[in-house]
Amino acid sequence: MQLPVLNDASSHAEHGKKGGCEASSCGTTETQMDAIPDSIREKIQNHPCYSEDAHHYFARMHVAVAPACNIQCHYCNRKYDCSNESRPGVVSELLTPDQAVKKTMAVAANIPQMTVLGIAGPGDPLANPERTFETFRRLSEEAPDIKLCVSTNGLALPDAVEELAKHNIDHVTITINCVDPEIGAKIYPWIFWKNRRITGVKGAKILIEQQQKGLEMLIAKGILVKVNSVMIPGVNDQHLAEVSRVVKAKGAFLHNVMPLISEPEHGTFYGVMGQRGPTPEELQDLQDSCSGDMNMMRHCRQCRADAVGMLGEDRGDEFSLDKIEDMDIDYPAAMEKRKVIHQAIQAEMDSKRLEKTAKAEQQKQQPKLITRPVLMAVATSGQGVINLHFGHAKEFLIYEASPEGVRFISHRKADQYCGGDSTCGDGESTLQLTIRALAGCEAVLCSKIGYEPWEMLEAAGIAPNGEHALEPIEEAVLAVYKEMAVAGKLDDVPESVRAVA
Amino acid sequence: MAVKIIESCVNCFACAPVCPSKAIYEAKPHFLVDSKKCTECEGDFPVFQCASICPIEGAILDSLGLAINPPGSLTGIPP
Incomplete structure (x- = not known):
């Protein structure tokens, strides 16, 4: 199955009758959402990470069950024990699948706006298949009203697609920073592959092949794929437009370009070597050229791997292991309550969306x-x-x-x-x-x-x-x-x- | 004949599942190698599996007590 490409001219023509704010690009998500087929829109309109207005109402959480990684990235430091920072790859408390399920249900009962559970690390979720899939399997059985998603570097993805489809996971994020192994070698010093550590261009080439193969397999299964790229000035900034073209042609529904985070005190290769991140202007220019009008991820906060709450906030401290131990959760009851609250939020969002459309119409009439x-x-x-x-x-x-x-x-x-x-x-x-x-x-x-x-x-x-x-x-x-x-x-x-x- | 995991280990779990002899176990404050079980991968693989996936330079020592992944070898950060 080929998913439609967001920025494809033909899909624009097909959905030419846009919402009210077509001309105005009024900052709502209507124009972005209208270009998307109903099947996808239904899946993402209440997802805080994919919908700009939904992120004002709905919350997400990550559970840190996946510590191991099978590659090294130059923007990552595997000593991830800092609790004062909010960035990917950092967690303070590693969870077993059992603890993760307990925590998820505790959060869902206490923060009913939480609709999405992701596994994003602190290593690579698919390099920890047992821990990751045990968590997904139990949550899809015990908390069926929570959307599940996963992000990966892609190396182990082709082997995991079958299992992902089984757990009914409809969003996968692949981090793809390049499609050229020469550039890849400047980002990934090594990968662990077929019982060996493989360095340089050779390792990057295998990683890129696996990422692309995994992307194609997910699309063939009808699973939504978002691609994340880290913008690294002087390394892949010129190259990301090409990445964008390739992944969209293969059916990724979103390409999210994020700025490199590289402070010397993080101890990453880029941080220590003085590789700078992009300025807000550089980032915006690249995002504009990669996403066109589809600025659906501009609100991305680059969450840490154990973040809890609305985007931009972290309430993880309220749900530490010792605290959830004392919580007695009646999930069926919580699910009823969640349903009522979700309906109320949906009604409010719908009315606000209508209001915005009407205002934009009005706006158009004015000189x-x-x-x-x-x-x-x-x-x-x-x-x-x-x-x-x-x-x-x-x-x-x-x-x-x-x-x-x-x-x-x-x-x-x-x-x-x-x-x-x-x-x-x-x-x-x-x-x-x-x-x-x-x-x-x-x-x-x-x-x-x-x-x-x-x-x-x-x-x-x-x-x-x-x-x-x-x-x-x-x-x-x-x-x-x-x-x-x-x-x-x-x-x-x-x-x-x-x-x- | 066995490798050793030392205190710079960050408990990332990567090594344990790749060990062909199931010699690596979770412990506090860090993972450890059961020296009776470790075969240094002889007969199974030409290279140490644990040290081939370990992301931390200097965290795993060979039987002579030398770092299998010396400083600078994995991150590229000059020692």
């Missing part, structure tokens, strides 16, 4: 502005409204406002993976780092903001704005954009546009 696009940062703790104090924001959502409407671009971390300390190694304060993370933005919208950051933001050319507290994000961003237009702040229109006007 079009001829002004340049502007990036704005938003502080929110969820529900799609501006409801977070500037100083409490660990991350900001970045929106672009333009005459076409408002569109969600990405999120940017404010604390850059630092835990607690007010100063960082290089002497910059958290506030300075935050302001640096907001580079390129011209306004920041939050519920409240202190005097000191207000002054520093203004000095940095970013207008602080606390006037739209508790308003829906897109509406507030548009309102601020219009204010800027009226105030004449957007008059530097590019030549080309002026000529048309």
Whole structure:
């Protein structure tokens, strides 16, 4: 079976009648979702990782049952015992399958919005087939209302496809950083393959072949495949457009490009050797060229392998082994409660989606502005409204406002993976780092903001704005954009546009 | 004749399932090798299986007490 390709021109034509915000790219997921066949849309519309608006309502969790790995990546350090960081490959407590099932059910009962359970490490889930599949088998029997997904480096994938299909796992993520072994050798120093450690180009070639074979086999089985790529400037940044083309042609429904995380203190090869990650602008350019309009993963938070909660938050501490030991979970009862809550959330999401469509229609009727696009940062703790104090924001959502409407671009971390300390190694304060993370933005919208950051933001050319507290994000961003237009702040229109006007 | 796992082991479980003699077992604070069972893979494989998948340089020693994966050999980070 060949799954349709998202950015394929013919599939666009086929689904030409788009939702209301077609022209506006209004930051909702309607346009993205409408290009997708119903069978896939049904599977992903409530998945916090795949749907931008669903991630405001639904939560996910990872269980760390898979410690072993069969390859080495230069962005990974296998000494994964740090509890103060939030990034892939890091966990604080390894679980047995039995503990993982218990934890999942405890979380599901206490956080009914949790709809998705993933196994993502800390090693490679498919290099730990017994532990991974035991967990999936038991959960699909004992907690059938939870969606299951898995991510893998792909080396052992072809051998696992049959088993994955058996457990009714409908999403698999493969991390594919290259399709060229020469580039692969700069990312993967070795793989363990057929009882040997194989280094360099030879190892990378085998890994790439296995990834591509696994991708084809999953598609043939009708299992949804997302491809993750880590953008490594100077190594694979030029190459990822080719990766995108190859994996989409084979039927991957999403290609998610993520920035390299490489701090020297992480002890990874790239971190120690000074390989830098991409700037927000470089990342956005590549994501735009790889995903086109399908910016469905711009809210990806690069979760750690034992994350629990809404994207961007981690409530793992509430469900440590000793705490779940004392919890008595009546899962059938919890499942009833979950069903009611999921229906209520669905109703709210549906009505919000309709509301947005109607507003976008209205927007289309109004005279079009001829002004340049502007990036704005938003502080929110969820529900799609501006409801977070500037100083409490660990991350900001970045929106672009333009005459076409408002569109969600990405999120940017404010604390850059630092835990607690007010100063960082290089002497910059958290506030300075935050302001640096907001580079390129011209306004920041939050519920409240202190005097000191207000002054520093203004000095940095970013207008602080606390006037739209508790308003829906897109509406507030548009309102601020219009204010800027009226105030004449957007008059530097590019030549080309002026000529048309 | 046996290999030895030392304290730099990070308990990643990778070695135990690949051992042809089932000589590796989970222990605190780290995995250990049963020296009576370890055959150094002789007769089964031309290379140490545990040391061929171990991601940590210096964590597994040969019978002479030397690191099978010396510093720099796996991560590429110069020692």
